[in-house]
Amino acid sequence: MVPPLLEVTGLACRRGGRLVFDRVSFGLGAGELLALTGRNGSGKTSLLRALAGLTPPEAGTVSWRGVDVAKDPETWRGRLAWLGHLEGLKGDLTVIENLLIAERLRGGEAGDRLDGALLAFDLNALAAREVRTLSAGQRRRTALARIALSQAPLWLLDEPLNALDAPAQAAFRTALQSHLAAGGLAIAATHAELGVEGRSLELGPTLSSTSPPPGGEEG
Template sequence: MAPPLLEVTGLSCRRGGRLVFDGLSFALGPGDLLALTGRNGSGKTSLLRALAGLTPVHAGMIAWQGKNVAEDPEAWRGRLAWLGHLEGLKGDLTVLENLVFAERLRGGEPGDRLEWALVAFDLNALSAREVRTLSAGQRRRTALARIVLSQAPLWLLDEPLNALDATAQAALRTALQAHLAAGGLVIAATHVELGIPGPQRLDLRGGTPAERAA
């Protein structure tokens, strides 16, 4: 068995003075998918934001290949791709400009991968449209194309199926399977099945271990 790439140990997070979750631990290796489940307010988004470095960690450690990511947060940000409830797109730029801009921010050029991402999420006909003119589903597809283009080993996805029709959901599943097959990792908060066989599951209930067991 391959050693874990990502190890989370005793992680705790507070929000607005309230303990959202406490003592969370898990490990993921190449090709692993972790589905975060639980009711609204149980901490799924807070956990993803903590992993992404967007929310301070109250206690515990996040390690990548055995090294605490807090020691080099810039390198850690370069290893992950984040999709939240907001798509992280610039409304006055076109679909194509958003994708190219995102890649250049990461220090790379899209190259041939750009055309693949546009085709995969059926965005070619929309590539010259400003994002502010798109529907919710079209914006979500653009954001997912950005995730695929990133080539980041770890994808953090918050309700990735939101606003997607059946065709776009199938495109996402294909992209997820390709990423996992290449040894990538995915952590996704979801209220519905992602349609990927054999994911690990972490059911968040919020609070301390004693409160969760009650």
């Protein structure tokens, strides 16, 4: 048995004095998908943000190949492709400009992969359009193309299927499957069925939510 690439142990997160989730532990190996499910407010987004290092966790560790990612956050961030509930696109820039710039900000160069990403999400006809003129679903497709372009081993996706029509959902599935087949990992918070073989983790209300914070109230 190979040890999992990504190992999360005892992760807890506190928002506004309330424990959103507590003692979340899981491991994820190459080519595996984890779907985060749970009611609204159960902490799916908070878990994704804690994994990315955007929010310091209350307790617990995230390790990659057995090394705590907090030791070298820059390298860790280089391994991530992030899709939040906001797309992270500039409205005044075109689809192509957004993709190229996002990739360069990640320290990479899109090169030949750009055409593939545009094709995968059927964006060729929209490539030269400014993002603010696009519909919500088209914007989501652009954001997903940004993820597919990134070559990051771990995808962190918050409601990836939001606003997508059936063909776009199928395109997302294909992209996710080829990412997993290439040995990538993905964690997606979702309400809908992703339609891709994977494990799932249900976040629920934490029983210990009334316990006082160990290090005092956060600001």
